Amino acid sequence: MNFIKNISNLNTLLSTKVIMILSVAILLLSTSCNKFLDVRPEGELPEKQLLTDANGFEAALFGVYGSMNSRSLYGENLSHNATEVLAQYFVCPGNNNAVNLGAYNYGFSSVESLFQDVWSKSYSSIAYTNNVLKNLERFSPQNLEYYNIYKGEALGLRAFLHFDLVRLFCENIQLNPTASGIPYSTDFALKAPKFSRLDTVYNYIINDLLEAETLLKDDEQYLKFPKNNPSTPFLRDRETHFNLYAMQATLARVYLSKGDNVNAALYAEKVISSGKFKLQDKTEISNGISKGMIAPKEAVFGLYSNKYFSTVKDRFWLQTSFYSYDNRSNISIIYNDIQGGHDYRWDAFFKLPASQTDKLRFSKLVDPYQVNDQEYLRPADRIKGINLIRLPEMYYIAAEALLATNSEKARNYFDAVISSRGLVALKDRVPAVPLTVNMITDDRYKEFIGEGQTFFNMKRLNLNITDPLMKVIPASKAIYVVPIPKIEFDYRN
């Protein structure tokens, strides 16, 4: 009661004391306490702290590659599982997922959730590349030594991931260029990007790749043939990164897909003539030096993975009921076409049954050093992982793109591949055989088993598909266009 005598007194006291105390409090809070509040658990770093130096950007990029390795993406679905069942390479009676995938029953619940996973995880990985790009804006090549490499890889991966989504979820651009496309994501925010028209998405992809091409120029020095690694860890084993040639090879893929044969041939030839990669010879093929490995000499881009083996082993090496995949029944006829001689891929990609109860196993992806417990025998340059782009594809692209304009050059490219696989070159057959697109398609089918490319190639050419029971499934949108997951549309507003 005696503290304050009357109201007016109260007011003056309030105004001075209160403001003093308040300002002291606020001052205290805003200076010393910010430090007190800047705490994070170990192993967790806010982006502004991580993405401040080379180590941070490299960790963030390794993170993107690591996330692409997940089983939802190239660690299973987009390499040897979903895409290969769609291409009718494998069967697994009794496995509802595989049976419905093989029947192009995209509405079946597990098939639907599989593609929902592909969609969501692809966009997560894309968002990670976007965050790298967003944070790179604060830097320049002057204050970050490998700025160009980081930016080039991030742009390239963004385009690469979008392109595979386009190949799965969109119509064939050659049939309907103005069809609706997918959202092209360039931001890292809790907001979905807008859908673009298919031809627009192609332009975004091409623009990102072209920008990456100039940024990745230094790969001409970092990548050597024979392989000779620089000492900087981030520049080692460039084939496990989205390097300059991966970028050119992806462009060749994109242009061919679009029907732009001139540019497709141009970029495929850039990769071939770079001299950084060589086709394996038939001894190397039959020795299976690429089994479960990022293909020595041939891999333009592959993902390192130390988990891939366990995924593949259960699927192809073992014979687990309702899980392990068997080969389509006429697989041996496909590989053993006597006209061209012996195809060394047959010995390299498959393991013949050891006994009566055994079945033919698809062994191309099974790392022999791990399956035989002989890790100590592994040569130094054999990197465990998943091939995403290999050199032979560039030969096929060049051959197909040049077929109409320069058939001899086209046949030479094609002959280079088949003769390296042990077959007699078309030119050397008696009489010499002219090259056709069908021949390229057939050889692609043999070459890329288990690598997730064949289904997209069939789609590009709008081919009818022959299923394992030799029933012909006519080409249609219903089989070639995987519906975009419903969840993408449910919460757009």
Added chain:
Amino acid sequence: MNHTNNKYSSFSGIGFYADALRSINFASSYPIGGAPGGSQDLNADVAGFLNLNYLFRNRYYFDGVYQISGSSKFGANNRYSHFWSAGLGWNLHNEEFLKNDWLDIFKLRVSTGYTGKVSFAPYQALTTYRYNIDLNYLNGIGAIPITIGNPDLRWERTMNYNAGADISILKRRINLSADVYLRKTTDLVIDKTIPPSAGATIGKDNLGEIENKGIEIKLDGYVIQGKEWNWQLGANITHNRNKILKISNALKATNDRNNALNTLAPLPQFQEGESTTALKVVRSAGIDPATGKEVFIKLNGDRTFVFDPADKVVVGDLQPKVLGTFYSVLSYKRFTAATYFRFFFDQYIYNTTLASKVEGSNPMFNADYRVFDSRWKKPGDIALYRNIADQSLPYQTTRFVQKENTLTLSRFNLSYELGQQWLKKIRANKASIGVSMNDIFRLSTVQIERGTDYLFSRGFDLNLNIIF
């Protein structure tokens, strides 16, 4: 100021050669393929406040509190938030016109103000990278964002309005305190579903609004107040109702998912305008005597055999309308006997015992007698429960919804307080010895099994309290 740091690490060992060698250092190796695990929870917060009290002629008073709080869970932009509250009171008992012998306290008070809360993980506001051993990539280790952070995330704020009265009469032998309140929580941090092409499917946002309204009454009094005998009686009664004013699309998605599942008991449904604890089921018209199948009532009143979760309506609330306790404390010299009762009225429950043990069960095995007595067996039976041959999980309908009114004698305690001569011997300030019993009886309008996890149990314990 507060700084929390919880660390947890785990690793396992296998191969212990003898029972006596149980310590982890006697393990002969790590399990094949095993790796150490662990986690850490680290955060900090600070708060500063200013308090102001003013009393005018012992009759009117004013309280004011201003608080500034900061949390490590936010980015630097929204890190601090300001809260305040203000209250006014009127001591009527000090007014001349109410001065008398029997009135001790008569106080009216109103208050209003903001309080705040942080209810999310730090990385949900601030994009945070986490290193992960699974992102090992040949020449380096990868880190990816845990999720896409929402830099605009704000503190959750609750606006409180409170009005109340305190009355004490007859030398404080009878005391009454009553409050009514309205709490409106805005900026409630809830999940928001976004299309996966954003790179994440769930984000946190300040989207929700919830309103709580209620009454609280406390009454106690001494029936006997003497040197040897004392007897106090008291009661607390509360009533609270909440209402969702706004929710996010993620909760709507959860609703759809929950709605489609036919689980044993209905899963929560969150709808704007309804309570967070609303019980929603499909109305039932009973069992068809001809077929033994259940007849459902659709939203428009039509009858059907086909169950559709979209026909669910709110039939009641899982929270009781009135909830309270009353107690009696009787003491004679050093002995004290205390009895506590708990009660609640008008609580709706979904009786899972009926759904799983009577309808869903197989009469071939040990089953509730109602399986045999009350289920439909042949055409013409007017039964409470469906065809005895049908052992599937029944659909969620009003047949299993019951209104519960319950009274329990939750605790009885008899104690004796030790006298001075004893206290001196054990050098204690205060000591008492007693026996208590818990959950002595329970009267309820609903019979339900609580299963073997959380039994109705009667406890009996002996206690000794010593304060030095």
